Amino acid sequence: xxxxxxxxxxxxxxxxxxxxxxxxxxxxxxxxxxxxxxxxxxxxxxxxxxxxxxxxxxxxxxxxxxxxxxxxxxxxxxxxxxxxxxxxxxxxxxxxxxxxxxxxxxxxxxxxxxxxxxxxxxxxxxxxxxxxxxxxxxxxxxxxxxxxxxxxxxxxxxxxxxxxxxxxxxxxxxxxxxxxxxxxxxxxxxxxxxxxxxxxxxxxxxxxxxxxxxxxxxxxxxxxxxxxxxxxxxxxxxxxxxxxxxxxxxxxxxxxxxxxxxxxxxxxxxxxxxxxxxxxxxxxxxxxxxxxxxxxxxxxxxxxxxxxxxxxxxxxxxxxxxxxxxxxxxxxxxxxxxxxxxxxxxxxxxxxxxxxxxxxxxxxxxxxxxxxxxxxxxxxxxxxxxxxxxxxxxxxxxxxxxxxxxxxxxxxxxxxxxxxxxxxxxxxxxxxxxxxxx
Amino acid sequence: xxxxxxxxxxxxxxxxxxxxxxxxxxxxxxxxxxxxxxxxxxxxxxxxxxxxxxxxxxxxxxxxxxxxxxxxxxxxxxxxxxxxxxxxxxxxxxxxxxxxxxxxxxxxxxxxxxxxxxxxxxxxxxxxxxxxxxxxxxxxxxxxxxx
Numbered sequence: 184x185x186x187x188x189x190x191x192x193x194x195x196x197x198x199x200x201x202x203x204x205x206x207x208x209x210x211x212x213x214x215x216x217x218x219x220x221x222x223x224x225x226x227x228x229x230x231x232x233x234x235x236x237x238x239x240x241x242x243x244x245x246x247x248x249x250x251x252x253x254x255x256x257x258x259x260x261x262x263x264x265x266x267x268x269x270x271x272x273x274x275x276x277x278x279x280x281x282x283x284x285x286x287x288x289x290x291x292x293x294x295x296x297x298x299x300x301x302x303x304x305x306x307x308x309x310x311x312x313x314x315x316x317x318x319x320x321x322x323x324x325x326x327x328x329x330x331x332x333x334x335x336x337x338x339x340x341x342x343x344x345x346x347x348x349x350x351x352x353x354x355x356x357x358x359x360x361x362x363x364x365x366x367x368x369x370x371x372x373x374x375x376x377x378x379x380x381x382x383x384x385x386x387x388x389x390x391x392x393x394x395x396x397x398x399x400x401x402x403x404x405x406x407x408x409x410x411x412x413x414x415x416x417x418x419x420x421x422x423x424x425x426x427x428x429x430x431x432x433x434x435x436x437x438x439x440x441x442x443x444x445x446x447x448x449x450x451x452x453x454x455x456x457x458x459x460x461x462x463x464x465x466x467x468x469x470x471x472x473x474x475x476x477x478x479x480x481x482x483x484x485x486x487x488x489x490x491x492x493x494x495x496x497x498x499x500x501x502x503x504x505x506x507x508x509x510x511x512x513x514x515x516x517x518x519x520x521x522x523x524x525x526x527x528x529x530x531x532x533x534x535x536x537x538x539x540x541x542x543x544x545x546x547x548x549x550x551x552x553x554x555x556x557x558x559x560x561x562x563x564x565x566x567x568x569x570x571x572x573x574x575x576x577x578x579x580x581x582x583x584x585x586x587x588x589x590x591x592x593x594x595x596x597x598x599x600x601x602x603x604x605x606x607x608x609x610x611x612x613x614x615x616x617x618x619x620x621x
Numbered sequence: 622x623x624x625x626x627x628x629x630x631x632x633x634x635x636x637x638x639x640x641x642x643x644x645x646x647x648x649x650x651x652x653x654x655x656x657x658x659x660x661x662x663x664x665x666x667x668x669x670x671x672x673x674x675x676x677x678x679x680x681x682x683x684x685x686x687x688x689x690x691x692x693x694x695x696x697x698x699x700x701x702x703x704x705x706x707x708x709x710x711x712x713x714x715x716x717x718x719x720x721x722x723x724x725x726x727x728x729x730x731x732x733x734x735x736x737x738x739x740x741x742x743x744x745x746x747x748x749x750x751x752x753x754x755x756x757x758x759x760x761x762x763x764x765x766x767x768x
Contacts, residue, residue, distance in 0.1 A: 444736060451739035458746045471719045474742060478726045481749040488756040489672035540647060565762050 532556075641683065645748075646755055648679035653759075674698060676756065680748045689737070690745045693729025 452470060456462035459477045464470045532554060539547035551557060559567075652675035660668045681694040720738070724730035727742050 447736050448739060451736060451743065454743050455739060455746070458743055458750075468719065471723065474746075475719065475722050475726060478723070478742065478746060478749070481746065481753055482726070484753045485676050485749065485756065486669075486673055488753065488760060489676060490666075490669040491760060537647070537651070540644070544643070561758060561762050 642751055642755070645679060645683040645751055648682055649676060649752070649755060650759075652676075652679050676752055680752050684744065684748050688741065688744055689729045689733060690727055690741045691748075697728065 452467065455474055456464075456470065459470075459473050461473055462470065464473060536547055536551060539550055653672065656668060656671045656675055660671060677694050678698055681691040681698075684691040686692055686695075720735060723742060724738060727738065727745050730738050730741065733741065
């Protein structure tokens with residue numbers, strides 16, 4: 184027992200050293216699909232440790248595993264190794280059953296985490312030397328521990344990509360299985376435990392033993408393949424036989440990263456398609472051409488508009504500071520220089536509002552309203568100022584305090600052009616008329 | 622230009638909301654008024670160029686420093702304020718260098734991978750179209766009054 188556990192521990196250490204994907208073996212345990220729950224529910228109490236992905240290499244857990252198998256059997260020097268050998272094959276077969284069932288449950292399933300795929304691949308590699316070793320002598324620790332976690336990791340990391348794992352073992356393992364089927368098989372099951380075989384002859388035993396394990400390890404056992412699949416049918420949809428890796432679905436980390444990158448690029452291209460007019464090109468190259476042309480067009484438009492602004496520049500009196508010169512006597516100062524005594528307070532207000540707008544639009548709006556000012560769209564401001572320009576429209580100016588007609592007229596007399604186009608903040612004519620009167 | 626930098630205040634404090642039309646209008650109009658005040662009326666082309674620079678500056682400030690293209694625009698503007706740099710030449714796109722052409726168009730596109738380039742292009746297009754819309758609106762309302 185101790186010998187076996189020591190071996191296992193050593194094997195684990197060895198495999199950990201050999202394994203360059205070691206850190207990724209500690210996978211995200213938060214995957215609770217039906218299959219996973221099923222597996223865990225089928226485990227005896229000793230197994231939850233093994234099911235825990237944080238400690239798949241736990242030596243004590245492995246020890247418990249062995250004890251399940253060897254309970255009641257006379258302790259034997261060769262037995263742990265033998266048991267592990269048998270375990271190796273049993274686990275492998277169980278692993279393939281698990282993997283195929285995983286493929287059922289996650290056949291259409293989501294992305295296979297890179298680490299898990301690699302972990303399974305790693306275990307594949309471990310399986311192969313394990314097979315070779317078992318033929319000849321007691322398997323090295325690498326082999327055992329390589330297989331040991333296989334059902335564990337498959338169970339714990341539910342979303343593993345089973346397509347790959349199922350394929351590789353089948354292809355590479357089966358031929359070796361074929362040839363020595365009879366003698367090798369016998370040999371293996373000899374190794375399985377002289378004690379077990381001693382009890383009952385025949386190959387029926389090798390089904391029985393894995394069945395113990397099957398009960399322990401998972402609802403799947405070699406002997407109860409179909410039964411197990413039926414029992415686990417609740418969690419897995421009955422789409423089997425899909426064990427071939429899909430084309431382009433390599434487990435290679437580079438290709439997975441490549442795939443992710445391509446998906447991201449496709450997303451961005453879709454977003455760009457919506458922005459760009461005529462973005463219904465299916466061809467990527469023509470889509471890129473459209474994007475380039477559109478960017479060029481927009482930049483040209485900016486250039487042209489900035490040039491053309493020169494003509495209307497005289498008409499454009501951009502901001503509050505200029506607009507405020509609409510007050511009485513503001514006629515001269517309406518365009519260009521916004522100098523004027525009644526201007527300073529407004530300019531200070533403008534700066535204050537600007538600062539507030541940077542932080543919080545809401546408070547800026549409230550401040551403006553407190554001052555009797557408002558923000559309005561430029562076109563509306565133009566319309567209002569044009570309406571205010573005409574003396575007859577003086578009464579139509581929307582001001583809370585009814586302005587004296589003369590004052591409104593005076594305010595309205597200032598050239599509309601100054602306030603026409605680009606005033607962002609426009610004082611109501613009344614406020615305009617009344618405020619500067621100090 | 623000092624006038625440009627003084628016209629533009631701190632960048633957008635809400636980067637997550639995306640570029641805001643109102644903030645853009647506010648900044649651009651302020652910059653525009655500054656240009657009007659400081660440039661002599663005689664130099665038409667000079668004023669046109671300044672307005673264009675004001676447009677890009679307000680775009681970049683509104684987009685915020687979270688975007689690579691806005692940072693590149695501001696960098697270019699500040700550098701140009703000190704020394705007169707030549708505008709980069711733009712070659713036509715051929716079959717082979719579409720990505721390069723896009724990189725040349727989008728500011729700061731040279732130093733990023735393709736994926737980021739596409740993302741920046743989308744944001745750049747959004748901001749550019751907002752700016753064009755704003756300027757067109759200004760010109761429209763101006764033209765309806767001026768002779």
